Amino acid sequence: MTANPPASKVAHFTMKNGLEVVVIPDHRAPVVTHMVWYRNGAADDPQGKSGIAHFLEHLMFKGTALHPKGAFSEYVASVGGHENAFTGPDFTAYFQQVAKEHLRTCMAFEADRMTGLVLTDDVVAPERDVVLEERRMHCDTDPGAQLGEAVQATLFTHHPYGVPIIGWGHEIEGLGREDALAYYHRFYTPENAILVVAGDAAPEETLKLAEETYGKVPARGAAPVRVRPAEPPTVADRLVTVRDQKVQQPNWQRHWLVPSCRTAAPGEPEALDVLGHLIGGGQTSVLYRELVIEEKLAVSAWAYYHGTALDQSRFIANATPAPGVTLETLDKAFDRVLAKFLADGVDEAALERAKTRLVADAVYARDSQSDLARWYGSSLALGQTIRDVEEWPARIDAVDAKAVLDAARKWLDRRPAVTGHLLPLDAEAA
Amino acid sequence: MLKHPAAPSSQSAVNVRTFVTPRGLTVWLVESYAVPVVSLEFAMRGGAAQDDPAKAGVGMMLASLLDEGAGDLDSQAFQRALDEKAIEISFRNDREHMAGRVRTLAKNLDRAAELLRLALNAPRFDEEPFLRVREHANARLRHDVNDPGSVAARSWRAGAFPGHPYGQPAEGTLETLAAIERADIAAAAARRIARDRLVIAVVGAIDEDGAAALVDKAFADLPARADLAPIPAATFSGLGRTDVVTLDVPQSTIRFGRPGLTRDDPDFIASLVAAHVLGGHGNMTSRLFREVREKRGLAYTVFGAFYALDHGGFFYGGTTTKNERAKESFDVSAAEIRDVAVNGLGEEELEKGKTYLIGSYPLRFDTSAKIASQLAQIQLEGRAPDWLVERNRLIGAVSLADVKRAAARAFGDGALFTTVVGKPEGF
Numbered sequence: 074m075t076a077n078p079p080a081s082k083v084a085h086f087t088m089k090n091g092l093e094v095v096v097i098p099d100h101r102a103p104v105v106t107h108m109v110w111y112r113n114g115a116a117d118d119p120q121g122k123s124g125i126a127h128f129l130e131h132l133m134f135k136g137t138a139l140h141p142k143g144a145f146s147e148y149v150a151s152v153g154g155h156e157n158a159f160t161g162p163d164f165t166a167y168f169q170q171v172a173k174e175h176l177r178t179c180m181a182f183e184a185d186r187m188t189g190l191v192l193t194d195d196v197v198a199p200e201r202d203v204v205l206e207e208r209r210m211h212c213d214t215d216p217g218a219q220l221g222e223a224v225q226a227t228l229f230t231h232h233p234y235g236v237p238i239i240g241w242g243h244e245i246e247g248l249g250r251e252d253a254l255a256y257y258h259r260f261y262t263p264e265n266a267i268l269v270v271a272g273d274a275a276p277e278e279t280l281k282l283a284e285e286t287y288g289k290v291p292a293r294g295a296a297p298v299r300v301r302p303a304e305p306p307t308v309a310d311r312l313v314t315v316r317d318q319k320v321q322q323p324n325w326q327r328h329w330l331v332p333s334c335r336t337a338a339p340g341e342p343e344a345l346d347v348l349g350h351l352i353g354g355g356q357t358s359v360l361y362r363e364l365v366i367e368e369k370l371a372v373s374a375w376a377y378y379h380g381t382a383l384d385q386s387r388f389i390a391n392a393t394p395a396p397g398v399t400l401e402t403l404d405k406a407f408d409r410v411l412a413k414f415l416a417d418g419v420d421e422a423a424l425e426r427a428k429t430r431l432v433a434d435a436v437y438a439r440d441s442q443s444d445l446a447r448w449y450g451s452s453l454a455l456g457q458t459i460r461d462v463e464e465w466p467a468r469i470d471a472v473d474a475k476a477v478l479d480a481a482r483k484w485l486d487r488r489p490a491v492t493g494h495l496l497p498l499d500a501e502a503a
Numbered sequence: 504m505l506k507h508p509a510a511p512s513s514q515s516a517v518n519v520r521t522f523v524t525p526r527g528l529t530v531w532l533v534e535s536y537a538v539p540v541v542s543l544e545f546a547m548r549g550g551a552a553q554d555d556p557a558k559a560g561v562g563m564m565l566a567s568l569l570d571e572g573a574g575d576l577d578s579q580a581f582q583r584a585l586d587e588k589a590i591e592i593s594f595r596n597d598r599e600h601m602a603g604r605v606r607t608l609a610k611n612l613d614r615a616a617e618l619l620r621l622a623l624n625a626p627r628f629d630e631e632p633f634l635r636v637r638e639h640a641n642a643r644l645r646h647d648v649n650d651p652g653s654v655a656a657r658s659w660r661a662g663a664f665p666g667h668p669y670g671q672p673a674e675g676t677l678e679t680l681a682a683i684e685r686a687d688i689a690a691a692a693a694r695r696i697a698r699d700r701l702v703i704a705v706v707g708a709i710d711e712d713g714a715a716a717l718v719d720k721a722f723a724d725l726p727a728r729a730d731l732a733p734i735p736a737a738t739f740s741g742l743g744r745t746d747v748v749t750l751d752v753p754q755s756t757i758r759f760g761r762p763g764l765t766r767d768d769p770d771f772i773a774s775l776v777a778a779h780v781l782g783g784h785g786n787m788t789s790r791l792f793r794e795v796r797e798k799r800g801l802a803y804t805v806f807g808a809f810y811a812l813d814h815g816g817f818f819y820g821g822t823t824t825k826n827e828r829a830k831e832s833f834d835v836s837a838a839e840i841r842d843v844a845v846n847g848l849g850e851e852e853l854e855k856g857k858t859y860l861i862g863s864y865p866l867r868f869d870t871s872a873k874i875a876s877q878l879a880q881i882q883l884e885g886r887a888p889d890w891l892v893e894r895n896r897l898i899g900a901v902s903l904a905d906v907k908r909a910a911a912r913a914f915g916d917g918a919l920f921t922t923v924v925g926k927p928e929g930f
């Protein structure tokens with residue numbers, strides 16, 4: 074099998090003020106996706122101010138000295154564009170998708186709010202309530218999400234990945250205008266940002282537009298340095314249980330600390346990607362066949378390697394038990410399946426299928442300008458290069474059975490992990 | 504002054520060609536070679552509305568079982584065959600259709616066509632996947648039992664359309680799924696999978712001959728006619744009523760709605776424009792977004808939109824707010840709805856709404872899969888390919904008087920049927 078070559082020439086520049094620019098041409102439709110990524114996320118929230126990165130992302134829609142609240146959104150809507158923003162542990166991104174003739178105006182608005190944000194208490198207070206409602210909706214009303222937060226907080230005992238992106242409720246309540254502005258002034262700088270334009274845009278012309286807009290943002294000197302406490306070595310297995318009267322369908326999960334695409338040895342992230350797919354990617358995976366089809370202990374089972382992180386990351390397995398099957402049974406069943414996988418070795422045909430699937434994903438992604446913009450943007454925000462992105466299919470293709478087994482032995486097999494149990498309130502104690 | 508008056512372009516978002524295959528099937532095709540990928544989307548009328556109420560969920564089970572073994576391939580062999588070539592085939596069942604989609608690398612097109620043919624023409628419905636798929640569906644239902652959003656949607660639907668298929672849960676219940684046997688799945692397949700109410704769209708690195716071969720291989724040997732039960736017109740119940748479902752959570756999930764216009768109503772398009780300005784999905788400048796979220800911080804999400812089904816149209820919206828302020832959130836939303844019902848829209852917001860709806864239309868066509876999905880939907884609505892231009896022309900032509908008349912007809916006196924899940928104060 075040969076990996077597919079990159080779709081087109083992706084251009085990459087760095088402007089005088091330090092702003093990186095990536096242009097991903099795709100001329101099928103006269104539309105562009107315009108994104109700005111900042112190399113900071115929830116894991117860069119100051120101690121005691123959890124949720125500030127995400128809260129600021131909301132507040133970035135509240136206007137600047139030049140453009141009053143709502144002017145940017147009104148403009149995007151008036152030209153039929155889509156817009157939004159999102160916050161991750163390691164990055165924050167803002168985007169608009171518009172007809173190509175509106176690219177320059179979007180750039181001007183976005184460049185303006187890199188430095189021009191104006192916040193008053195009368196917009197900050199209601200928006201804080203909005204974030205608290207967001208938290209209630211996505212977490213406080215959902216025992217499964219509450220277990221997810223508890224597992225994450227247990228897996229990362231020291232590193233801020235253990236804190237939810239949206240923040241803890243009691244700390245969100247205390248976030249104010251000054252917190253948001255302090256965070257904004259620290260991180261929203263050209264040196265800390267990446268501009269990504271995908272779609273009907275030519276590289277040189279796009280760079281020219283960027284010079285006319287983002288080029289006016291003064292350099293601030295060096296990019297801000299992210300200082301995060303490192304996670305200490307793990308020695309303890311931990312079980313985290315959420316019991317809630319709303320739960321009628323229990324759930325089982327296990328999380329391991331594993332290296333990310335930035336902290337792993339060469340080849341290791343790809344081996345973990347393939348391992349995740351072999352163990353838990355779809356119905357032909359080892360976990361699904363053993364737990365769901367053969368032993369009938371679960372009604373679904375999957376696993377996944379989350380490699381896109383700046384610091385040490387996670388490998389996750391998840392199963393929904395069949396009626397009458399205890400979560401302790403799944404604890405043991407998972408160990409048995411993993412041991413069997415290691416003893417039997419990797420089925421070569423299954424390995425080929427996993428690699429085919431992963432490599433095809435890179436081709437399918439080329440069908441979507443916004444997917445490509447997100448792929449390149451997130452990779453660069455994590456400090457990877459264009460070349461890293463474009464050579465990913467070839468690196469997947471190079472993964473062999475030994476690399477997969479080595480990764481499983483090194484990172485999963487009898488390694489300390491956090492197991493999560495979601496149970497009804499009246500379930501028998503473990 | 505508006506900088507961007509609504510000026511619908513006469514250009515189509517995509518270049519669609521329609522043709523009839525040698526075996527007589529109509530295909531909408533968009534040829535594009537920039538990426539070596541082919542997407543196919545199809546839909547057959549039928550869907551959950553055809554489920555026997557005592558066996559609600561049978562259509563969902565059918566759609567879930569089509570990729571679980573066909574022809575000589577048992578479930579595992581079929582799934583491996585997909586994986587070997589990274590071919591994606593999936594089926595789903597909504598209220599009125601069973602639909603499916605295929606995505607494949609162009610080089611694997613023949614294999615994709617063969618697997619789709621097998622799934623549609625020779626599904627096995629073996630005992631093992633039948634039991635497994637049902638257990639999985641049961642687990643989803645158990646998960647949703649106390650999920651506020653699921654409870655609210657289920658309860659609202661049942662209250663708005665009692666006794667009508669639209670009020671039935673498409674995903675079934677633990678009781679109805681238990682009543683379904685393998686023979687029911689096979690019988691549903693025999694009645695519903697047919698050529699006569701089928702729409703197909705193909706997009707990507709494929710020409711007309713290739714698309715014809717793909718489509719004929721997969722669909723041409725299906726039975727000529729489906730055997731569907733007639734569905735009565737859906738009448739709306741519960742206007743003016745609020746049902747509270749108590750659930751021990753800190754936030755109330757509110758869902759509200761009322762009857763809407765049908766797709767063939769001359770005021771339908773104008774009613775869509777009114778709803779977009781009122782609370783369109785993703786519209787960060789809508790009235791509900793501004794009043795409920797921005798001004799008062801009452802909710803993270805708030806929306807309202809018209810849904811046109813084949814046997815009735817309705818307005819459906821909602822928001823989620825902490826229990827203490829749930830009533831305020833509902834009252835603010837209901838007041839905005841009443842205002843649009845009585846006063847229609849202002850000139851500037853109408854123009855902005857129209858410009859957005861016209862200008863954003865091309866964004867629905869930015870990937871092969873989305874283009875195929877849009878083209879299938881347009882066919883299901885009974886439109887011709889010129890709808891790609893006509894839609895925007897009609898929106899551009901909506902006047903203040905049109906929108907006022909349409910809003911008055913669609914929103915009436917603004918009365919709503921409402922479901923609130925949580926521990927809301929003030930209801």
